[in-house]
Amino acid sequence: MEVIAHREVARLAPENTLATLHACIEQGISWAEVDVRRTRDGHHVLMHDERVERTTTGSGRVAELxxxxxxxxxxxxxxxxxxxxxxxxxLREALELTRGRLGLYLDCREVEPAGLFDEIRAAAVPGGVMAVFEPPLDPGMGEQIPDGVRLVVYWDATSGSLSELAERTGCSIVEIGAPAVTAELVAEAHGMSLAVECVTLRQHDAREWWLRCRDAGADWIMTDKPLEARDAVAG
Structure with a gap:
């Protein structure tokens, strides 16, 4: 099992910056989650919020700058x-910095998928990239994902069967909240060549839940405590 650092270990350095990605690499973390938004002139940048006030000295909406x-x-x-x-x-700077050193989980917020895919292709990413989209991709867009990028789609009890979800979206990774994870569900996903990523955030970001996901056979956990989680699941 591997660990995905949610907001790239934001306790060590400012979230969604190259400094935090450097910190992940230095700490030997395998994967980091970053948030991707699109500027007014079509560039993809790392930013969680719709507006910039919380994490910069500026003001305004990313999409209007x-x-x-x-x-x-x-x-x-x-x-x-x-x-x-x-x-x-x-995003291009982040891809170049982490190439072969750190996997990136791209949480894509209100981006235009085709343009994002073109940018990833231009960066010649050899692999080590996952992507989840909000809003979700339209049916069929999964077929346009560049080589080396794996589409993540969230699953819960309202999503229908895993097979229906995979067929509808073209995903290769299903994201599941920790309370819903069972060994049977993970085995079902693996039987369809789907990998499983478990979300262990907020009240579920604790050893009990990390081990539950590991013991169920999940491939990744996403956590705000990547160093502690890594040590726990390795034990």
Whole structure:
């Protein structure tokens, strides 16, 4: 089992910055989740919120700012004076930094899928990328995903069967909340060549839940405590 650092170990450095990706690499973490949004002029950048106020010195909606405008803002001093001067990175910069060193889980928020896929192809990513989309991809778009990128789709009891979900979306990874994970469900997914990623956030981000997901046979867990979780599931 591997661990995905939710918001790339945001306790170590400012979230969605190259500094945090560097921290993940230095800590030997296998995967990091980042959030992807699109600027007014069509660039993909790392940013969780729709607006920039929480994590930069600027103001406004990401979708209404150009890349040049966005990168004038300081994206590090809100976290610590040590990180003053950091700027909002592009997805391309993140892909180049992590190539062969750290897997990226892309949480794509209100992006245009075809343009994102073109950018990933241009970066010649050899693999080690997962992507989840909000809103979800239209049926059939899964077939356009670049080589080396695996589509993640959330499953719960209202989603229908795993086979229906996979056929409808073209996903190769199902994301399941920790309370819903069972060995039988994981075995069913694996029998259809679907990998399983478990979300262990908030009240479920604890050893009990990490081990439950591991013992059920899940392939990944997503956590805000990647170092602790990694040690727990390795034991």
């Amino acid at each position: 150009t890349l040049v405008e966005l990168q004038r803002f300081d994206a590090g001093s809100w976290f610590s004076v040590r990180y003053t001067g950091l700027r909002v990175p592009t």
